[in-house]
Amino acid sequence: MDDVKEKSDTYHKGFKFRLYPTNEQAIQFNKTIGCCRYSFNLALKKQKEKDFLWWITEEMFQNGQLLSNEWKGPRFSANASMKDHTQFKKTTPWLKEVDSTAIQNAIQYLGEAYDSYYKKEKGRPKFKSKKNAIQSYTSKCNYNKGVGTIRIVDENYIILPKVGKVRFAKSKEIDGKIINATVRRTPSGKYFVSVLCEVKKEFTQLSMFETGIDVGLKDFATLSDGTVIHNPKHFYGLEEKLKKEQRILSRRIVGSQNWHKQKKKVAKVHEKIANAREDFLQKLSTMLVHENQVISIEDIRVKNLLKNGNLAKAISDVSWSEFRRMVTYKCKWYGKTLVVVGSNYASSQLCNKCKYKNKAVKDLAVREWECPNCRTTHDRDHNAAKNILAEGLRILSEMDEAV
Numbered sequence: 001m002d003d004v005k006e007k008s009d010t011y012h013k014g015f016k017f018r019l020y021p022t023n024e025q026a027i028q029f030n031k032t033i034g035c036c037r038y039s040f041n042l043a044l045k046k047q048k049e050k051d052f053l054w055w056i057t058e059e060m061f062q063n064g065q066l067l068s069n070e071w072k073g074p075r076f077s078a079n080a081s082m083k084d085h086t087q088f089k090k091t092t093p094w095l096k097e098v099d100s101t102a103i104q105n106a107i108q109y110l111g112e113a114y115d116s117y118y119k120k121e122k123g124r125p126k127f128k129s130k131k132n133a134i135q136s137y138t139s140k141c142n143y144n145k146g147v148g149t150i151r152i153v154d155e156n157y158i159i160l161p162k163v164g165k166v167r168f169a170k171s172k173e174i175d176g177k178i179i180n181a182t183v184r185r186t187p188s189g190k191y192f193v194s195v196l197c198e199v200k201k202e203f204t205q206l207s208m209f210e211t212g213i214d215v216g217l218k219d220f221a222t223l224s225d226g227t228v229i230h231n232p233k234h235f236y237g238l239e240e241k242l243k244k245e246q247r248i249l250s251r252r253i254v255g256s257q258n259w260h261k262q263k264k265k266v267a268k269v270h271e272k273i274a275n276a277r278e279d280f281l282q283k284l285s286t287m288l289v290h291e292n293q294v295i296s297i298e299d300i301r302v303k304n305l306l307k308n309g310n311l312a313k314a315i316s317d318v319s320w321s322e323f324r325r326m327v328t329y330k331c332k333w334y335g336k337t338l339v340v341v342g343s344n345y346a347s348s349q350l351c352n353k354c355k356y357k358n359k360a361v362k363d364l365a366v367r368e369w370e371c372p373n374c375r376t377t378h379d380r381d382h383n384a385a386k387n388i389l390a391e392g393l394r395i396l397s398e399m400d401e402a403v
């Protein structure tokens with residue numbers, strides 16, 4: 001039983017990054033991709049020869065030349081093929097120049113392809129071609145005294161077997177134990193790495209708290225308990241910087257050297273904003289999911305994002321959909337409930353006390369209002385968040401009744 005528990009306490013998570021290899025490293029990547037393709041195709045060719053003997057016997061049996069087809073065609077076995085390959089490698093020195101776990105993985109992959117073929121889930125495995133759009137290989141991470149053969153060093157370098165220290169764009173933190181890394185070359189000659197990790201699920205206590213979240217423009221969000229979540233201050237600084245750099249770009253002659261230089265600068269600020277946003281949203285979503293058992297949010301469709309000239313608005317829209325994505329998967333991980341309230345629900349117009357609908361609260365400028373019916377004074381966003389929570393709980397109770 002412990003075993004099962006152990007397994008369900010972890011999950012796999014992939015992290016993808018752009019790689020910036022030196023020329024030598026790129027050559028090694030290409031070599032490894034080539035050797036993996038070669039080994040895969042060789043193992044496949046050998047199996048096809050075996051299958052062919054079966055076909056000949058079958059043909060003779062069908063023609064009446066044999067009484068039965070006694071020829072037992074061996075199924076493809078990745079383990080046997082791997083042993084075979086180890087022998088072959090002894091006489092083929094160039095195969096030793098690349099990471100052996102990558103070749104093992106290619107043969108293992110062929111084994112999986114054959115398994116699906118035998119189960120009639122997929123067609124017969126095909127030869128890999130140099131012309132395939134996706135050219136990749138996967139290295140396994142082996143551990144020796146806790147040190148992995150694949151690991152992150154010096155902030156933005158990744159150590160890969162037989163390649164060494166490769167620079168990469170670290171757009172997010174990697175957490176968990178590294179299992180393997182897949183290096184991909186795109187048709188345009190860019191390199192990416194996907195690092196697969198085993199992550200331990202953190203234990204979270206059942207919580208008695210519930211929260212409704214109202215997202216805003218001025219502040220990132222207001223919670224139903226009245227907490228206001230501000231956008232990090234440095235966002236504004238970065239926005240200003242982006243505007244400035246974009247202004248400079250618009251004055252450059254398109255295609256000129258200075259224009260290219262400036263374009264890079266703009267891209268850098270964009271990247272900085274994206275990183276700061278990711279960091280803020282990760283922390284916020286984790287905190288909210290840990291603290292609450294039920295989270296209720298409004299279904300806001302992100303539209304006209306690019307048409308909208310308002311930068312702050314654009315950024316907050318992106319943040320919101322990203323935030324929603326994070327809360328969704330974290331609720332799944334930690335066994336919490338997320339309810340999405342319909343987008344036409346008038347959360348800001350309803351009085352959360354008496355449910356009177358105050359149509360006067362339409363303009364975003366109305367920050368505070370008094371209910372004409374019960375005379376309660378409301379903060380616009382706080383009132384909306386309370387309504388979103390109430391509506392979320394109502395939807396949940398309806399679902400309970402349906403079951």
Ligand SMILES: [Zn+2]
Nearest residue numbers: 351354371374
């Ligand atoms: Zn009221």
